[in-house]
Amino acid sequence: MILVITETKLTAPGKFNPASLEAVAAAQQLGAALQLPVAAVVLGADDAALAGELATRKLAKVVRLQNPALGAYNPDVWVQSLVQAVSQLQPRYVLFPHTYQVRDYAPQLATRMAGALISDVTGFRVENGQPIFLRPMFQGKWAAEVAFTANSAPGFLTVQIGAFRGDQAEAGAAAAPLETLAVTPGPSPLHAGEVFQEAKQAVDLTQAPIIVAVGRGIKEPKNLDLVRELAAALGGELAASRPICDSGWLPMDRQIGSSGQTVAPKLYLAVGISGAIQHLVGMKGSRTIVAINKDPEAPIFEVADYGVVGNLFDVVPALVTALKNQA
Amino acid sequence: MKILVCLKQVPAKDAPLKLAPDARWIRDDVSYEVNEPDAFALEEALRQKEAHGGEVVALTVGPARAAQVLREALAKGADRAIHVEGANAHLLDSYAAAEAITRAIAGESFDLIFTGLQSDDGGYGQTGVIVAELLGAPHATIIMRIEPGGDAKHIKVKRELESGNFQYAKLPTPAVLTIQSGINKLRYATLMGIKQAKNKPLAQVSLEEIGVGPNLNRQTVLRLVPPSKRKGTTMITGTPKEQAAQLVEHLRNDVRL
Ligand SMILES: Cc1cc2nc3c(=O)[nH]c(=O)nc-3n(C[C@H](O)[C@H](O)[C@H](O)COP(=O)(O)OP(=O)(O)OC[C@H]3O[C@@H](n4cnc5c(N)ncnc54)[C@H](O)[C@@H]3O)c2cc1C
Ligand SMILES: Nc1ncnc2c1ncn2[C@@H]1O[C@H](COP(=O)(O)O)[C@@H](O)[C@H]1O
Numbered sequence: 001m002i003l004v005i006t007e008t009k010l011t012a013p014g015k016f017n018p019a020s021l022e023a024v025a026a027a028q029q030l031g032a033a034l035q036l037p038v039a040a041v042v043l044g045a046d047d048a049a050l051a052g053e054l055a056t057r058k059l060a061k062v063v064r065l066q067n068p069a070l071g072a073y074n075p076d077v078w079v080q081s082l083v084q085a086v087s088q089l090q091p092r093y094v095l096f097p098h099t100y101q102v103r104d105y106a107p108q109l110a111t112r113m114a115g116a117l118i119s120d121v122t123g124f125r126v127e128n129g130q131p132i133f134l135r136p137m138f139q140g141k142w143a144a145e146v147a148f149t150a151n152s153a154p155g156f157l158t159v160q161i162g163a164f165r166g167d168q169a170e171a172g173a174a175a176a177p178l179e180t181l182a183v184t185p186g187p188s189p190l191h192a193g194e195v196f197q198e199a200k201q202a203v204d205l206t207q208a209p210i211i212v213a214v215g216r217g218i219k220e221p222k223n224l225d226l227v228r229e230l231a232a233a234l235g236g237e238l239a240a241s242r243p244i245c246d247s248g249w250l251p252m253d254r255q256i257g258s259s260g261q262t263v264a265p266k267l268y269l270a271v272g273i274s275g276a277i278q279h280l281v282g283m284k285g286s287r288t289i290v291a292i293n294k295d296p297e298a299p300i301f302e303v304a305d306y307g308v309v310g311n312l313f314d315v316v317p318a319l320v321t322a323l324k325n326q327a
Numbered sequence: 328m329k330i331l332v333c334l335k336q337v338p339a340k341d342a343p344l345k346l347a348p349d350a351r352w353i354r355d356d357v358s359y360e361v362n363e364p365d366a367f368a369l370e371e372a373l374r375q376k377e378a379h380g381g382e383v384v385a386l387t388v389g390p391a392r393a394a395q396v397l398r399e400a401l402a403k404g405a406d407r408a409i410h411v412e413g414a415n416a417h418l419l420d421s422y423a424a425a426e427a428i429t430r431a432i433a434g435e436s437f438d439l440i441f442t443g444l445q446s447d448d449g450g451y452g453q454t455g456v457i458v459a460e461l462l463g464a465p466h467a468t469i470i471m472r473i474e475p476g477g478d479a480k481h482i483k484v485k486r487e488l489e490s491g492n493f494q495y496a497k498l499p500t501p502a503v504l505t506i507q508s509g510i511n512k513l514r515y516a517t518l519m520g521i522k523q524a525k526n527k528p529l530a531q532v533s534l535e536e537i538g539v540g541p542n543l544n545r546q547t548v549l550r551l552v553p554p555s556k557r558k559g560t561t562m563i564t565g566t567p568k569e570q571a572a573q574l575v576e577h578l579r580n581d582v583r584l
Contacts, residue, residue, distance in 0.1 A: 116545030246509030
């Protein structure tokens with residue numbers, strides 16, 4: 001059997017984290033290739049609503065873990081509960097969406113169960129009956145084919161966000177049977193507080209039709225005027241990769257990516273941004289993506305519609321001039 | 328507080344990464360630097376020590392060249408360093424790397440262990456959490472702030488969550504924290520620091536001595552392949568002026584600028 005562990009949305013319990021359905025789709029595809037049935041596990045607040053939704057998918061069963069401690073997320077509670085569930089259900093593979101929550105506990109769960117966690121999986125193929133998984137390495141500049149060794153049983157996997165399509169999670173012919181499994185996690189020494197947002201977002205980049213985003217290729221804060229001019233010439237908003245905001249060169253509410261905003265404008269122009277996955281998840285839904293980067297191998301070109309290999313300090317001023325001339 | 332900081336040496340950000348002949352790793356003849364979040368982890372450890380006293384120990388698992396990240400850590404203010412040396416350290420998975428780290432510090436007791444949240448080369452994002460599991464210590468991940476936790480036995484940390492969300496958590500020491508880039512502002516080593524570093528202890532232990540090698544791996548990289556393109560990208564060539572003119576033309580048609 002293949003188990004997929006789903007997760008509720010951080011700020012909206014009762015709703016799926018959309019990455020959960022992507023993990024279900026990945027599990028179904030792996031199950032089809034290996035001829036293994038797929039079951040889903042739900043745990044956490046409002047699991048009943050999620051279990052109902054999951055049951056409409058093509059799954060052998062949906063298992064709800066039950067314990068009063070399974071309200072808000074806690075790593076120890078999750079690990080102990082899932083150790084019990086995995087021991088009982090005996091899956092060959094356990095899949096998770098690659099969320100912040102999963103990053104927090106899945107390595108611990110895998111290690112405790114004498115397994116490996118292959119993280120950030122983007123695809124797989126089967127060779128001689130054994131699956132070989134694909135995951136990014138070197139910040140996406142290379143991909144690695146990875147296998148579990150004989151030391152790992154079962155195999156744990158996290159599925160990269162956006163690598164599989166949630167809307168391709170197959171629907172079932174009939175509702176999947178629901179089961180409950182009582183678990184008995186012990187206490188945790190860690191006490192977590194409420195989830196909160198730092199400050200009110202001053203700019204809502206999600207509404208901007210045109211975004212010019214700048215990355216570390218800009219080198220120094222004084223060079224930001226260059227991209228400001230470009231944004232002005234295009235009538236767009238300025239945004240940035242994380243290191244630019246970390247350094248305080250632009251405010252945090254202009255950060256695009258997994259820890260910042262997710263946008264899908266009609267035009268996204270990435271200037272001096274390498275295209276790390278945590279940046280890509282925040283912008284790859286944009287309708288037209290332009291990348292300007294001096295490195296022809298930069299992963300940003302993999303999602304770009306138009307790629308300009310060149311020195312941004314030459315290309316951007318030329319672009320500003322060209323835009324002004326055509327206006 | 329006694330703090331261990333795990334520092335990994337990784338290829339420099341702009342290093343061209345060519346495949347090694349066996350295609351399981353990249354060619355070694357590139358420039359290296361300390362993994363970015365690890366640099367922030369070291370800075371945070373130094374700040375904690377400056378605020379509350381104690382000792383900062385830097386540790387790396389890597390080949391001979393990796394000693395450079397330890398010398399830099401000593402120059403910035405770490406008190407001593409441990410080099411877990413092995414020519415095949417790059418072939419260790421996160422579990423085996425975590426075994427190397429915990430075996431190398433067996434017999435010592437740290438109040439806090441810091442790792443970066445993710446390495447730029449392997450990108451596993453796991454080693455710190457596995458270290459915690461092997462030590463039986465609590466952990467907290469993606470840390471953006473560390474404060475005293477009310478008494479000497481607890482700390483309070485600020486965790487980063489998705490999409491601009493955060494959460495505070497309180498946990499007892501000893502604990503393992505995985506540090507996120509941007510938690511603080513990095514310092515530079517001073518000339519004085521570099522001079523003093525020469526007299527600070529740098530202990531060496533080999534992977535063989537502690538019984539760690541790729542044979543412990545629970546997952547293995549078979550080979551590296553180029554990333555798959557998701558889109559048919561139109562590459563625009565020419566002088567910057569020509570590139571700009573072509574791009575504007577395309578955007579006029581596609582985006583109706
Ligand atoms: C849990 C987690 C969450 C994260 N969240 C986010 C997030 O929300 N958003 C985000 O952006 N990142 C995030 N990151 C960080 C992410 O992994 C990358 O480190 C980051 O996106 C890199 O930013 P960058 O592309 O600006 O810098 P780099 O990776 O350093 O890239 C700079 C690029 O500029 C190019 N360049 C340099 N000079 C020039 C020049 N003269 N002309 C043209 N091009 C040039 C280089 O070729 C390079 O490709 C997160 C990481 C983690 C682990
Ligand atoms: N070989 C190593 N030497 C020292 N620290 C390491 C090593 N490998 C991983 N780490 C630590 O673990 C963190 C996460 O690495 P990873 O699990 O590979 O993404 C890094 O940021 C380092 O702090």
